[in-house]
Amino acid sequence: MDFRFGDEEIAFQETLRRFGDKVLRAHERTLDEAGVIPEEVLSEMARLGLLAMPVPPEYGGMGATAVQTEIAAEEIGRGDFSMATAVFFLLEAGWGHILARHGTEEARQEVLPPVCQGKHFLGIATTEPGGGSDLGRMRTRSHRDGADFVVNGEKAFLSGVEEARARGGGHLTLTRSESGDGFHFLFVPTQAPGVSVTRFRNMGRMGISTGALAYEDVKVPAKYLVGAEGKGFLYAMEGFQSARTFVAAACIGAAERALEMGMDYIKNREVFGRPLGKFEGIQFELADQYALVEAVKWQCRRAAWLLDTYAWKGDTAHRSEVDRVVASVKLMAPQVAFDTVKKVMMWFGASGYTKDVGLELGFRGLMSYMVGAEGGLNIMRIILGRELLGKEYVPYK
Ligand SMILES: Cc1cc2nc3c(=O)[nH]c(=O)nc-3n(C[C@H](O)[C@H](O)[C@H](O)COP(=O)(O)OP(=O)(O)OC[C@H]3O[C@@H](n4cnc5c(N)ncnc54)[C@H](O)[C@@H]3O)c2cc1C
Structure with missing residues (x-):
């Protein structure tokens, strides 16, 4: 057992510390007041390979390990004290990893590169107005209709709704299958017809939006199904x-x-x-x-x-x-x-x-x-x- 970082981890952490001290600290107050993470911060993160960093290089990421991603999250939380940049970072890292692992080849090639480049946003949608802890009782439903899934329902308290609407991208969305005994996990693009966005007024981490997404007969191509149907x-x-x-x-x-x-x-x-x-x-x-x-x-x-x-x-x-x-x-x-x-x-x-x-x-x-x-x-x-x-x-x- 060895608790020391190797040379690679030390160099990586030093780079991240410099980024946190110079770029994030300089922007944390303004991003909190403006309600958005500035483009220059996101483009610097993309340049450093920090966006969705566990995603493999063939889909635009750096194929980072979980330990490297953990080190980066720590440094970003230290740099932008408001937590907004950390949330943006960790959602894309965690859920980008899931899409890379379980998404279809078409979805990986299409969805992940713009996320890693900082052009699109990728988040997670499980919580509903009726609750977030008891996911077994969720009401948002989806069913197969030929080459599509059709989604109806509402999710709430989601991070990044405004970013996904304005920039492009979307949320990995947990939906109940029509039969009621399974769940389909779907990437739902926020700009798809039938999706509407409401931004909530939070008390903190103001640089990233939180809000609701309503789905009315939203057609989601089957290529956006994550993993097996019903699982x-x-x-x-x-x-x-x-x-x-x-x-x-x-x-x-x-x-x-x-x-x-x-x-x-x-x-x-x-x-x-x-x-x-x-x-x-x-x-x-x-x-x-x-x-x-x-x-x-x-x-x-x-x-x-x-x-x-x-x-x-x-x-x-x-x-x-x-x-x-x-x-x-x-x-x-x-x-x-x-x-x-x-x-x-x-x-x-x-x-x-x-x-x-x-x-x-x-x-x-x-x-x-x-x-x-x-x-x-x-x-x-x-x-x-x-x-x-x-x-x-x-x-x-
Ligand atoms: C800033 C912010 C960003 C968020 N971003 C996202 C996001 O990106 N995507 C997303 O899907 N969700 C997001 N959420 C929602 C989050 O996942 C939920 O808040 C969380 O799951 C709890 O659900 P709830 O708020 O509906 O509380 P409830 O489920 O109604 O629970 C209320 C309280 O009761 C407690 N509780 C629940 N069940 C029990 C029990 N059996 N015994 C004892 N206590 C219990 C809970 O811990 C909680 O404190 C976000 C929330 C916040 C505050």
């Missing part, structure tokens, strides 16, 4: 393993940045005649948060390593281990990061409450991962309960 639930769950790992990594990046800001501050801010950092009450909080961030970070690296070693190779024999580790990091990373930002805000006193210091960007952005994005905290607890105690202990059927 869509499995591919969606497989995608969540990756997306949740990258969410956790982005949260860790934000937590590390907050800790660094906090350490700079408590070394310099004098109260009662000495630096704040000399008081145990503050130093012990720093020690606790550092230990928690490090613990979750290494568990997150383990999650990415498990993806590379098992899940991304199609090895389902270790599924329970992957699920346990991924659910652990998606459960803990948002909480640890949110708590770290909150504590550092307190160290800053009144200035921590200002937009000038900027901690509030992270505070608002990280909250999205507490309430639900990529699965609520209690859903992670339910997964852990299921894997630790057995399926018969799942509290619902």
Whole structure:
């Protein structure tokens, strides 16, 4: 066992750190205020190969491993504290990977290259107005009609609806089959006739839109079916393993940045005649948060390593281990990061409450991962309960 990064990973992380420090930090406030990630940020990400980076080179990606993608998510979460760029990045990475693995050859060749070039957006659509946790009860339906599937229904609280409408692209969409006992997973282009978009007003990560998509007799060519007909639930769950790992990594990046800001501050801010950092009450909080961030970070690296070693190779024999580790990091990373930002805000006193210091960007952005994005905290607890105690202990059927 070796915890060290190789030369390649070190060089990659340094490149990403420079990109985060120079490009993302320079834009995080403006993208939060403008409600959109600037073209220059996306084109730089495309140039660095960061968009949908696990997609194989033949479809325009860099064929990155899950560990490389995890490192990138961490650096992007650290660079753009609002989380908007991290969300854009991790959705395309996680779901681009699923389309590359299970999509038809035609769909891969058509859909993935413009996503990797930063021209189109690719996201995920599972949540509905009636709920996101209990996907078994979803109402959006699709049925075969010759060479097409026809989709009817509504999805809500989806990231990137406006980006997909304006730029092109769409969402991998989980729909119930007409017979009712299976699920079709379909790439639905947002510009297809019959799709309408509503943007919601969020409290944070403003640089990427969140909203609803309504489908009225939307014709989706059968080439956009992901995996086998009726088995869509499995591919969606497989995608969540990756997306949740990258969410956790982005949260860790934000937590590390907050800790660094906090350490700079408590070394310099004098109260009662000495630096704040000399008081145990503050130093012990720093020690606790550092230990928690490090613990979750290494568990997150383990999650990415498990993806590379098992899940991304199609090895389902270790599924329970992957699920346990991924659910652990998606459960803990948002909480640890949110708590770290909150504590550092307190160290800053009144200035921590200002937009000038900027901690509030992270505070608002990280909250999205507490309430639900990529699965609520209690859903992670339910997964852990299921894997630790057995399926018969799942509290619902
Ligand atoms: C900013 C943002 C972006 C999002 N982007 C996307 C996206 O791109 N694509 C997409 O499909 N969805 C997206 N979502 C939706 C997200 O997946 C859902 O919020 C999540 O699945 C929870 O669903 P819900 O909000 O309907 O809450 P509900 O399912 O109604 O649950 C409400 C609360 O109860 C908890 N809960 C649920 N069941 C149980 C139980 N059995 N026991 C105890 N507690 C329980 C949940 O954890 C949650 O806290 C996004 C959400 C946010 C906030």
